[in-house]
């Protein structure tokens with residue numbers, strides 16, 4: 020009936036328009052009527068004029084104001100929006116032909132009798148983890164049961180409280196909603212404006228621009244815009260991360276410094292007269308022998324001992340060598356302290372600082388791309404921002420080709436993970452994706468603060484009820500419980516956990532490798548030394564090498580006294596740590612000198628001449644050398660493998676001519692140690 024009435028009214032108005040147009044035309048010219056054939060090309064001469072008059076007609080008719088544009092279409096008219104009531108229709112708003120809508124909100128508010136109870140609402144929403152998600156087996160379900168998520172749960176609880184039913188409908192264009200240049204809105208905002216839905220329940224941000232065209236409930240979640248970026252992976256601590264505290268260059272320079280110190284030490288010790296001293300002041304044959312402890316080997320060994328904080332028995336005597344040692348120790352102190360201070364950090368740190376730390380860093384660079392979801396509140400935030408940094412960011416995002424805007428959050432996450440892309444997203448979703456994927460991290464803080472609300476068409480009668488329901492859910496902590504349920508489950512360790520964890524083999528395993536390598540090298544060198552020395556003995560003794568080796572080995576292992584008393588030629592060597600005092604050049608032969616040096620080279624230990632106690636195998640060997648020492652005492656006199664050996668010469672010298680013992684030159688030899696010789700002498 021209504022449609023027939025409408026067409027009658029339109030027909031009435033149309034006839035009126037034609038009549039007034041013909042009347043106007045008739046006033047200006049004589050219009051005669053003549054028949055026209057449909058087949059002839061002739062036209063009625065007044066036709067175009069009549070068309071123009073028709074377009075000029077303005078008149079208030081039954082269907083409202085009547086006016087036409089240049090194309091002959093009706094313009095400048097309004098449509099009344101009526102609501103169906105049991106008692107007829109009620110005007111609730113006006114739609115203007117320039118695409119604007121004015122809802123009669125007061126009339127709606129007055130209508131307080133309208134409640135949600137028993138209503139069936141269409142709810143528009145958008146797929147977004149973890150707000151609204153399709154169940155993994157959603158094909159098996161129908162309607163609302165296909166969906167799950169925070170918003171679905173919240174909606175169910177609201178429906179329980181307010182006793183309404185709902186039907187979930189995904190937004191057609193898959194957008195949240197942003198204004199178009201022509202004034203219309205896309206996404207869920209558009210669907211609410213066009214009354215395609217009664218509610219919009221999603222991670223739907225409350226903004227002032229949207230609030231002008233739709234209504235929002237009170238917020239059910241607060242958040243802000245944040246930056247998501249992938250974790251900038253530092254090198255994983257490897258086996259050899261104990262080398263990391265210093266750069267390779269520093270290690271190299273340390274090696275060079277070590278070599279330089281060794282050389283300077285060697286030279287200084289050669290030049291300084293105070294490094295030359297007589298190690299055997301009590302030996303008459305050696306009285307005129309001066310020795311220098313800084314042989315090449317010792318010069319190389321002494322800095323190692325200092326550097327490793329272990330020291331060595333080589334002690335500098337002259338000012339020059341002490342000076343060298345002092346600065347080396349100072350160097351060592353600083354190097355070791357710096358190393359220790361840095362070590363822990365380098366063994367544990369896996370994640371290095373990201374190259375960007377704030378929105379300003381992002382805005383200042385072009386290497387890393389950044390963007391937002393297309394058609395969401397984050398995009399509009401940058402578009403409308405008056406803050407300089409954000410304006411610059413908007414200009415970049417808007418003009419960047421290919422586009423830095425993404426269709427969905429998932430697409431943004433994939434882009435972050437696979438390219439140099441920072442995603443500007445809301446902190447709640449940021450938090451969710453970070454807990455799922457440990458390779459994601461948030462950069463900086465929040466750019467703003469806002470909330471998610473439930474959207475409704477402007478002037479919706481349900482707003483107060485929905486707001487009330489949300490506040491109830493909030494106060495009963497239901498929303499907090501739901502949030503925990505949908506956001507938990509991340510296995511990403513917190514940053515602090517990294518530090519609390521003990522160091523594993525993967526952190527410090529390298530030093531074990533170094534230890535094992537050192538041991539292997541040591542064994543290898545020992546074998547080389549053994550083979551080398553036995554080869555030489557065998558050469559001179561004209562025994563087969565294998566035979567000699569076997570005997571030597573047996574002796575070395577069984578620890579017999581005679582292993583040390585074998586005949587042995589003094590080994591020749593090059594370079595000298597021993598020098599004869601120039602003034603006493605004629606008093607001693609060359610062989611003992613070589614012998615002494617040989618001992619030093621072999622064990623690096625100083626044989627201090629005073630007292631002559633505690634002789635190790637080396638000095639023993641020296642003393643038993645028939646060329647140097649007097650005939651050895653009966654073998655049985657000395658215990659096999661004893662660490663205490665009697666210095667035969669000293670005893671002899673002491674007993675023969677005690678007065679002849681001249682005090683050693685000052686500073687040339689350390690004071691005699693308390694030694695077991697006293698006891699032994701008494702035997």
Ligand code: GLU
Nearest residue numbers: 195222223224395396397
């Ligand atoms: N929550 C936003 C909105 O309501 C969408 C996500 C975003 O823009 O980052 O438009």
